Amino acid sequence: MSVRQAPGHQQGAPERSMGDDSDVEEEALANDYREQVDYDGEDYGLDRQMSLGGGPQDLHAQLVAAAQPLEYQATLETKIQSYDSYCNLFHFILNSEGPVDIEVPSHYWAWDVIDEFIYQFNSFCSYRQRIAFQQSTTAVNEDEVAILRENPSVWGCYSVLNVLYSLIQKSQISEQLAATKRGEDGKQYAGEYGSRPLYQMLGYFSIIGLLRVHCLLGDFSLALKTLDDIELNKRAMFARVMAANFTTYYYVGFSYMMMHRYADALRMFNHILIYVSRTKNFQKNAQYDSISKKNDQMLALVAICVSFSPTRLDDTIHTALREKYGEQLTRMQRGGPESLPLFEELFRQACPKFISPTPPDFENPQINIDPVEHQLSIFMEEVKNNMWSPTVRSYLKLYTTMDLTKLAGFLDVDADTLRSWLLVNKQRSRQVRYAEGGLLEGDVVNSSDLDYAMQGDIIHVSEAKVGRKLVDWYLRNLARTY
Structure with a gap:
């Protein structure tokens, strides 16, 4: 991807003072x-x-x-x-x-x-x-x-x-x-x-x-x-x-x-x-x-x-x-x-x-x-x-506790397939998010407003607990971005 643009300003143009990110x-x-x-x-x-x-x-x-x-x-x-x-x-x-x-x-x-x-x-x-x-x-x-x-x-x-x-x-x-x-x-x-x-x-x-x-x-x-x-x-x-x-x-x-x-x-x-x-x-x-x-x-x-x-x-x-x-x-x-x-x-x-x-x-x-x-x-x-993550999330938001087999029936899939969907959704909700340092660095945070855990065939649903690191990251980077 390249943005082809016109030449810059003339030689000798004054340098601008670049202060803080404001x-x-x-x-x-x-x-x-x-x-x-x-x-x-x-x-x-x-x-x-x-x-x-x-x-x-x-x-x-x-x-x-x-x-x-x-x-x-x-x-x-x-x-x-x-x-x-x-x-x-x-x-x-x-x-x-x-x-x-x-x-x-x-x-x-x-x-x-x-x-x-x-x-x-x-x-x-x-x-x-x-x-x-x-x-x-x-x-x-x-x-x-x-x-x-x-x-x-x-x-x-x-x-x-x-x-x-x-x-x-x-x-x-x-x-x-x-x-x-x-x-x-x-x-x-x-x-x-x-x-x-x-x-x-x-x-x-x-x-x-x-x-x-x-x-x-x-x-x-x-x-x-x-x-x-x-x-x-x-x-x-x-x-x-x-x-x-x-x-x-x-x-x-x-x-x-x-x-x-x-x-x-x-x-x-x-x-x-x-x-x-x-x-x-x-x-x-x-x-x-x-x-x-x-x-x-x-x-x-x-x-x-x-x-x-x-x-x-x-x-x-x-x-x-x-x-x-x-x-x-x-x-x-x-x-x-x-x-x-x-x-x-x-x-x-x-x-x-x-x-x-x-x-x-x-x-x-x-x-x-x-x-x-x-x-x-x-x-x-x-x-x-x-x-299938959006569909699964839409059902989980309605319950605090739910049987895996019951949810599989709602979605018209077998229990093992649903279990794999839940694991994928759980894993994808954990993202590395940049805080400082190199662009590859960052903290692992929960990017979803929904969290759940599985105990046998029972799914326990709760609101995701946003950690202090995520709050600090958001406040620190808000000014940088906007």
């Missing part, structure tokens, strides 16, 4: 975004003139080109040339004798470079996978198949990850961010390269890029692990670039959802959706169309998470959710077999364009696995395990 800070972020959409320059303050001598002007042109979106209908040859251009540029930046001495205009440009790099990687992998599937069903361009077969390393997963990790390592940005979190001066850990804005900004947004790539590959825990040194708040650098802000919270929220941490996923989606609602009045038309589409995808994910873990939403999001997916949400919250197609539909609509870490097998196309279908099957297994 409404004043929210307004400062909104003003930053207003400057982004009002800026009409297309060259980021860099000279486009080419130089045959390979001097600074040539590097300037490469830097400009790296941030420019590739045409949607670009040919296969153009896509391969673009990959070679990125390789040459990053090789020069990473392997020159000493840091590259060049001024860059702003962090908006740096984000666009990393964003476009990963977008083209994602698009090429999806295109290559599609060609491999079509090879066994329809007529395809044999010349393109031959080119793809002969160039398996073009836009390879290893190459892309190597670039991102190398930029992070070269800039020592992780060490700088970790020091800042400890209250130290991060600059003392920057080193010769990390003190240069070019390396510092590319390294910073490469961390966001890793989050995105690992999520596209289906490794959701590693995706969250990459953000250990970045604090998700309004003072972070990524929060000042609308596309980076949206992308970060989308992939963090989606990763949480796939790890069954629905409360944490909802908190991420709530945060960014509220921010989008506050900035939509001054979004440019071209950007608004893209952001509006991603906004709808995010609402679809909110509908999925709320169906799994009912919770109170912000009024703005609740209204938008009911307007967009009201009927689907009601049917999904009822559960049962009729809800399965709705979950599948919303997942397909809102999920990232997953990719495979290895090139497809063109010789044996029938053995290739569609990454999207693979992740969908994993997700739907979770849906099937939980589809």
Whole structure:
């Protein structure tokens, strides 16, 4: 998922003071975004003139080109040339004798470079996978198949990850961010390269890029692990670039959802959706169309998470959710077999364009696995395990004590099947919920307002006891989110 946006404001624009996580800070972020959409320059303050001598002007042109979106209908040859251009540029930046001495205009440009790099990687992998599937069903361009077969390393997963990790390592940005979190001066850990804005900004947004790539590959825990040194708040650098802000919270929220941490996923989606609602009045038309589409995808994910873990939403999001997916949400919250197609539909609509870490097998196309279908099957297994939970809960709310066989009769299932449903529902009501530290950390809390225990064939039902840790977590994170 990528939000393609216009370039940022001009070089030399004043830095805004970012204080605490408050409404004043929210307004400062909104003003930053207003400057982004009002800026009409297309060259980021860099000279486009080419130089045959390979001097600074040539590097300037490469830097400009790296941030420019590739045409949607670009040919296969153009896509391969673009990959070679990125390789040459990053090789020069990473392997020159000493840091590259060049001024860059702003962090908006740096984000666009990393964003476009990963977008083209994602698009090429999806295109290559599609060609491999079509090879066994329809007529395809044999010349393109031959080119793809002969160039398996073009836009390879290893190459892309190597670039991102190398930029992070070269800039020592992780060490700088970790020091800042400890209250130290991060600059003392920057080193010769990390003190240069070019390396510092590319390294910073490469961390966001890793989050995105690992999520596209289906490794959701590693995706969250990459953000250990970045604090998700309004003072972070990524929060000042609308596309980076949206992308970060989308992939963090989606990763949480796939790890069954629905409360944490909802908190991420709530945060960014509220921010989008506050900035939509001054979004440019071209950007608004893209952001509006991603906004709808995010609402679809909110509908999925709320169906799994009912919770109170912000009024703005609740209204938008009911307007967009009201009927689907009601049917999904009822559960049962009729809800399965709705979950599948919303997942397909809102999920990232997953990719495979290895090139497809063109010789044996029938053995290739569609990454999207693979992740969908994993997700739907979770849906099937939980589809009777709403029905079971609706009966349990009516009793304080109930016989297992009697409840099984109400539901028209055998006692053993009901027992398995109850165990699944009980297990799913315990979620790891983020409190502080890394995004993978958290406390195990009861996310349901209903609790029960089984003694033989007797079910004892009671209101869930919300622990002190959960209350503390809610109070501590309320201000962060809103």
